[in-house]
Every structure is written in structure tokens, then in C-alpha cells.
Amino acid sequence: MPTFNFNINGAMRQFEVDADMPVLWLLRDYAGLTGTRYGCGIAQCGACTIHLDGKAVRSCTVTCAAAAGKKILTIEGLSPDGSHPLQQAWIQEDVPQCGYCQAGQIMSAAALLNTNASPSDDAIHTAMAGNICRCGTYVRIRKAIKTAIALQAKTSSL
Structure with missing residues (x-):
């Protein structure tokens, strides 16, 4: 499996994951960030919305290869203390x-x-x-x- 670098909530992280795996599963299963939710798996419900380089995207359909090297912001990174x-x-x-x-x-x-x-x-x-x-x-x-x-x-x- 290839190794990819990700900027998740301002921290550089490296994971060895399948290139075609959706970012949703990277966040939940590998990075331990469970605020991003699985809803439909086809980008229709919005439960898995994150920011990728500042743009709202559905993480269930964005692959790890497509997100590698980009800035990923999750609900946990929006404001860790809830002050947003x-x-x-x-x-x-x-x-x-x-x-x-x-x-x-x-x-x-x-x-x-x-x-x-x-x-x-x-x-x-x-x-x-x-x-x-x-x-x-x-x-x-x-x-x-x-x-x-x-x-x-x-x-x-x-």
C-alpha cells in the first residue's frame, strides 16, 4: 500500500492506505476523528462534509490519493474548544x-x-x-x- 501525507486540522500526518479509499474512512478509522459521519456513501446527504483546501466536499467520495497533500479540515479542527x-x-x-x-x-x-x-x-x-x-x-x-x-x-x- 502507498504512503500518503495529509494536513489534517493543521497537523501533518502520514498514513499507509489504499489510494482509492474514501477520505471518510481515513479520518474515522485511521486518524480517529469520528465527528465526520457516514450517511449515504454517494455524496447525497452531506453528513460526511469536510473542507478540502477550504472547499466543502463530501469525504465519502474523495479518495485518499486525491486528498493527499491538501489541507483537510474536519469538525474537530473547526474549533477544538467549541468557540467558533x-x-x-x-x-x-x-x-x-x-x-x-x-x-x-x-x-x-x-x-x-x-x-x-x-x-x-x-x-x-x-x-x-x-x-x-x-x-x-x-x-x-x-x-x-x-x-x-x-x-x-x-x-x-x-
Whole structure:
């Protein structure tokens, strides 16, 4: 098996893995980062969303060979202490019900806010479209994104 180098949550790590293995399994089974969840395996639900070089991607369909040498950010790396505005807003708005999809939801929202600090409702809808919540917490998710925008604006103006 080949050896690949990965920048995971800011730390360089090396793993000997199958080149065609999805990054999802690298993160969960090799790196021990279980916040990224398996949902559908075909990039349709969003539970496995991570950032790859700053872009939200579905880790269940990205191979280790394709991700090697790139910056991978998972929910664990977004803010280890839970201080990211999205994480605070998720708590404040009591978003999770079962919680299974929430890491993917937050990572998709973070990718949006990294490129657009004040997105319109349409931009939020477009960015989040592909993230499925079986519990139907979509209204709370959108409210939390708007709360995070306000929290982010408040902290950047301090």
C-alpha cells in the first residue's frame, strides 16, 4: 500500500492506505476523528462534509490519493474548544435533535461563511441544499447560521 501525507486540522500526518479509499474512512478509522459521519456513501446527504483546501466536499467520495497533500479540515479542527461562531450559534439556537447530520451541516455553513460573511437567504439555501436532516431541523439550522453571522460581526468589531 502507498504512503500518503495529509494536513489534517493543521497537523501533518502520514498514513499507509489504499489510494482509492474514501477520505471518510481515513479520518474515522485511521486518524480517529469520528465527528465526520457516514450517511449515504454517494455524496447525497452531506453528513460526511469536510473542507478540502477550504472547499466543502463530501469525504465519502474523495479518495485518499486525491486528498493527499491538501489541507483537510474536519469538525474537530473547526474549533477544538467549541468557540467558533457556528458552534456557539448551534448551541444557542438548540439546533440538533438527533445530531447525526450536524457536523456536516456546520462544515457546509462554515465553508459558506468563509467565502461570504453576510450571505442572503438564497445563498444560505443554495450552500446548504444537499445536507439532509432526517429530523427536519432546517429552520433552526438557518436561524443558527444567521445567529453565527451576527456573532461573527460582533467579535470582528471588538
